[in-house]
Amino acid sequence: TSVNYSTVDYTATVSSDYSPTSGILNFAVGGPLSQTISVPIVTDATVESNEIFFVQLSNCVGCTTGGSSSYITDPQGMGTITNDDGPPSITINDVTLSEGNFGTRNFTFDITRSSNTNDVSVVYMPADSTANTPMDFTAIPTTLYFAAGGPLTHTVAVPVVGDMTVEPDETFYVNLSNCEGCNISDLQGMSTITNDDSAPATHMSDTTANTGQSVYSGRPIHAEYVSSTSQLVGDIIDTITIKLKKSGSPTGTAEIGVFNTDLSVKKSFGTKDVSTLTTSYTDYTLSLTGQTYQIQSGDRIGIKYTGGDSSTNISIMRDTTAADPFDGTNSYHTYYDTTWRVYTSNDLYMILIQSSSGTADIVAPITTPSPSGGTYTSVQSVTLTANEAATIYYTTNGSTPTTTSTVYTTAIPITTTTMLKFFAKDNAGNSESVKTQVYTIDSTAPTTTALPLGGTYTTAKSITLTVNEAANIYYTTDGSTPTISSTIYTTQIQISTTTTLKFFAQDAAGNSESVQTQVYIISAGSPITHMSDTTANTGQSVYSGRPIHAEYVSATSQLIGDTIDTITIKLKKNGSPTGTAEIGIFNADLTVKQLFATKDVSTLTTSYTDYTFSSSGQTYQIQSGDRIGVKYTGGDSSTNISIMRDTDVADPFDGANSYHVYYQTSWSSFTANDLYMILVQSNP
Incomplete structure (x- = not known):
């Protein structure tokens, strides 16, 4: 006995849920009563209902009972694919990171689902522990969406506020809730904000007060000079204390900080209205806000005041005890009048402190232009963006920008081809290298x-x-x-x-x-002759004083619209002319309208000879106003070339509609004459 079987879809579908299966079962005489059919099932991780397919029996051979014809008592078996998938689980990790000293730093958390078969959403919300919002971190409830087929993990950020306060490590949480299409298996991520601050460190404390010295327009900077061997090199500071007073009634502003050799400010710690100084020496402390500065060899740490004069000014206290200078001769007092003056046995009255453990910013900013330099068809508006708080200086004339150049405040319009140069300087005094972008504004189409x-x-x-x-x-x-x-x-x-x-x-x-x-x-047809005037009466010379002889085509000429590719004229030379003659079509201003060929005049014969000039496969359509002939600008009245004419007035070509012309100081016309000329279209 044999019977056919095959699978049939119902709520389950072939390929996505099971593999199509078919065949023939054979039951041998005396063999087993039952046989098994295996249908492979396609596994997945999708949450779904149970699904059904059928196995259909047909074409039974030898299935008889009591002489009855073949029959199948149960033609269909049902297969049920039971769902064994559940919703994905959601977890969040823990994070430990230092807070930083100023601004904010993102603490990033990974929120992960166990599978990506379905759309999933979950709400995350930062929450207080020993750290509190908004002083330590920012807390905003946010819904996070996972698309079906998308990534298993999304990263979320919580901004943490930096400070310079010495404090214990602090913690806060990120809580998960309201999960749609998922189960939360880890409800909470914990973040530990590690303290990165320490107690203040004093790097210089020279408080010996002997005698002061004036600071004014004639002596604008007093400073403590840091040599390459100074113990201060590499120290990090954020406060400067100096002892000042005023003399008379000075006005304006003094700047306290670090200065360059060229008197420019390398790093400003602050300014002071000199009119508010006391009249007796007093300690004044200037501090950086949220920043630190790392001292470098060659620094001049002190004060700059460019106002006043020798009687109305301010004064700074010095330590002039030569027996006990700070750091020997490695750091010492210096001032500028017309040059830098050096006093290696003296120091300024100065206290330099690192009030927190913050790391000095010694990394230059990075400025990005948008759009970048390139070739554009229209005016561009260029924005410059620094990756940190910084001042951007720029030029648009190709010169190298400095801190005296234009400060970037708004988009720069580029209306013509421009070389834009720029750099940024951050609040710590770090400057990036000058960058160059060239913008080419091209609105002209090519030809x-x-x-x-x-x-x-x-x-x-x-x-x-x-x-x-x-x-x-x-x-x-x-x-x-x-x-x-x-x-x-x-x-x-x-x-x-x-x-x-x-x-x-x-x-x-x-x-x-x-x-x-x-x-x-x-085209390659039979030649067509449009003009054939071969009457040869008398020639006329062609040379620098009479450079063009031609057949003029008037508005009524029969030649208008004719197509030609060869010109035949009769020429000879007189004497020994040199140079080249041009044969073709000429304009009223003597320029060549269409050149057919050139001829080395030294190769002409001394008796009139027919010369044929072709346009190398190109044709020309004759137009009203054309002058067809020869141009030679060499020679003179005795050494020249001559062209043959038809001066038979009784039989001119085309009447007065086409006629001989030549140019001397102007165009001369001879309506009763023609040139000896044959005009042919060789392959119409």
Whole structure:
């Protein structure tokens, strides 16, 4: 006995839930009464209902009872695929990080789901523990979405507020709630904010007060100089204390901080209105806010005041005890009048302190322009963005910017090609290297030239396309309008049959010229003669004083519209002329309208001879106003060339509609005469 079987979809579908299965079961005489059919099930992690498919029996052979015909008592078996998937679980990790000294620092948490088969959402909310919001961190409830098929983990950030306070480590939590399509298996992530601050450190404390010295416009800076061997090199400070007083009634502002050799401010710790100073020496402390400064070799730490004079000024206290200087001769008092003066046995009255354990900022800022330099077709508005609090200085004339250059405050308009240079200097005094961006504003479309031009030709042509600037040329040869998806021109285009060539160029800025069209007609028929005046009466010389002889085509000439590719004229030389004659079509201003060929005049015979000049497969359509003939600007009245004329007034070619003209100081016309000339279209 045999029977066919095959699987059939119901709520389960083939391939996505199970593999299609079919075949024939054979039961041998005396063999087993039962056989097993295996249907492979496709596993997944999707939460879904139980699904059903069937196994269908058919075509039973030898299934008979009591002589009855073949039959199947139960033709269908049902398979149930039970769901064994549950919703994904959600967890969050713990984070430990130092808080930093100022601004905010992001503490990042990983929220992870166990599978990505379904859309899932969960709410996370930072919560107080020993750390409190908003003093220590920012707490905003936020819903986080996981898309089906998306990543298993999303990272979320909680901003933590930096400070310079010495304090124990602190903690806060990020709680998970309101999970949609998931189970929360880890309800809470804990964050530990580790203290990174320590007690103040005093790096210099020279409080010996002997005698002061004035600070004013003639002696604007007094400072403690830090040599390369000073114990101060590498120390981190955030406060400077000096002893000051005023003399008379000075006005203006003094700056306290670190100064460069050129008197510029390297790092400002603060300013002081000098009118508010006392008239007796008093300690004044200036501090950085949320910053520190790392002392470097060559620093001058002190005060700058450019106002007043020798009687109205301010004074700074000094330690002039040579027996006990601070740090020997490695750090010492210096001031500037017309040059830097050095007193290696003296120091300023000065206290330098690191009030917290913050690390000095010695990293230069980074400035990013948007958009970057490049070639553009329109005016650009350039924004400069520093990656930290900083002042950006820039120039647009190609010069190198300094701290006296324009300060960036708003987008910079770029209306013409411009070299933009810029750098940023942060609040710690770190400067990045000068950056340069060149913006080319190009709104002019390129121009493409085809050589040879379209026309009627007797042979196949190789077309060269030339553009007047760097650009891509796009073209078609089937008459369709080209786009930037069309063929890019890279080598000569071969034209062997009548073809409509269309092309345009687009430059790097995106400027596109209008589509140009040139039609090339490749024709090879019997020659057509449009003019054949071979009456040879008398010649006339052609030379620098009379450089052009031509057949003039008036508005009523029978030649208008005729197509030609050869010109035959009768020439000879007189004497030993040198140089080149041009044969073709000329304009009223003596320029060449269409050149057919040139001729070395030294090779002409000394008796009149027919010379035929062809346009190398290109044709020309004659127009009203054309002057067809020869131009020679060399020689003189005795050494020259001559062209034959038909001066038979009884039988002129085309009456007075076409006639001989020449140029001397102006155009002269001879309506009863013609040139000896044959004009032919050799392959119409």
